[in-house]
Amino acid sequence: MSENKIEFRSVAEIKADDDGKYIISGKAICYNEPTVLYTDRFGTDYKEMILNTALDNVDLSDVPLKYNHAKEKAKILARARQKTLVLENKADGLYFTAELNTNLGEDVYTAIKSGDIVGCSFGFICEADEFDTDSNTRVVKKIAKLTDISVVDDAAYKETFVEARSTDYFKQLEETKVKEQEKREKLILLTML
Numbered sequence: 001m002s003e004n005k006i007e008f009r010s011v012a013e014i015k016a017d018d019d020g021k022y023i024i025s026g027k028a029i030c031y032n033e034p035t036v037l038y039t040d041r042f043g044t045d046y047k048e049m050i051l052n053t054a055l056d057n058v059d060l061s062d063v064p065l066k067y068n069h070a071k072e073k074a075k076i077l078a079r080a081r082q083k084t085l086v087l088e089n090k091a092d093g094l095y096f097t098a099e100l101n102t103n104l105g106e107d108v109y110t111a112i113k114s115g116d117i118v119g120c121s122f123g124f125i126c127e128a129d130e131f132d133t134d135s136n137t138r139v140v141k142k143i144a145k146l147t148d149i150s151v152v153d154d155a156a157y158k159e160t161f162v163e164a165r166s167t168d169y170f171k172q173l174e175e176t177k178v179k180e181q182e183k184r185e186k187l188i189l190l191t192m193l
Contacts, residue, residue, distance in 0.1 A: 004125050006147050022100040022109035026162030028087075028120045028149040029055075029094040034137050047137040053090055054143045063096050066150040067108055067122055077151070079089050079103045087149075093160075096124070096149060107149055112162055120160040123147035 023038040033054035038046040065078040065085045078084035078098035088095045100109050127144035131137070149160050 003131050006125055014121050015038060022105050023097065024100065024109060024112055024151070024162055025095070025097040026120050026151075027095050027160045029095045030160055031091070031093050034135070045136060048139055048140065050140045050143075054140050055089055055094060055146065056142075058143055058146055059147060061088070062125070063146050064148050065088060065096065067104065068152050069121065069148060069150045075104065077102065077108060094146075112151065117151055119152045119154060120162050120163070121150045121151070121152040183186065 016027040024096065029050055031050055031054070034047040034049040036045045037048050040046070052062060060080060062079065063085065064076045064080075067075050067077060070076075077100050080087055085096060087100045089098075100106065124140075124143045124147060125145040126140055128142035129138055129140045132139060161190070
């Protein structure tokens with residue numbers, strides 16, 4: 001059923017915090033939750049559901065964060081390759097944290113903080129899907145490529161969200177990594193004694 005074309009899906013909720021840096025975080029993809037994408041003139045809902053295994057083995061090392069899926073390079077807000085975008089694939093969805101370092105990023109951050117932008121979206125190329133005619137639900141089983149995640153003005157998946165964060169989040173993340181490394185080193189030393 002897949003046609004190797006880029007598809008876009010929007011999700012919801014974004015927030016912002018003050019701290020001198022423009023940091024946002026959110027949930028870009030919701031797994032295993034059917035979402036109505038279209039209602040026909042007879043009132044029939046057509047839904048889509050992304051399986052929680054759809055991103056298994058997908059390379060996420062160069063995914064960009066954009067505003068409204070803009071094609072212009074200048075509209076990129078952050079990027080995984082540059083470490084300004086961190087993606088975390090969890091059982092219930094794909095989460096992200098991004099530091100926005102551009103003029104557009106500052107404007108987007110302000111819009112998120114004020115509640116004008118509350119949604120996220122994702123662009124993808126489908127590798128495997130199926131359609132359940134009983135429930136009128138397209139089930140995306142495998143994504144070939146995640147082309148981008150975006151903060152958007154309007155979201156299809158209302159369970160998604162974005163929020164503004166403080167730099168305390170990154171400091172806490174770094175402290176946790178350091179503590180874990182120290183524990184590993186102590187364990188290695190103890191096993192050598």
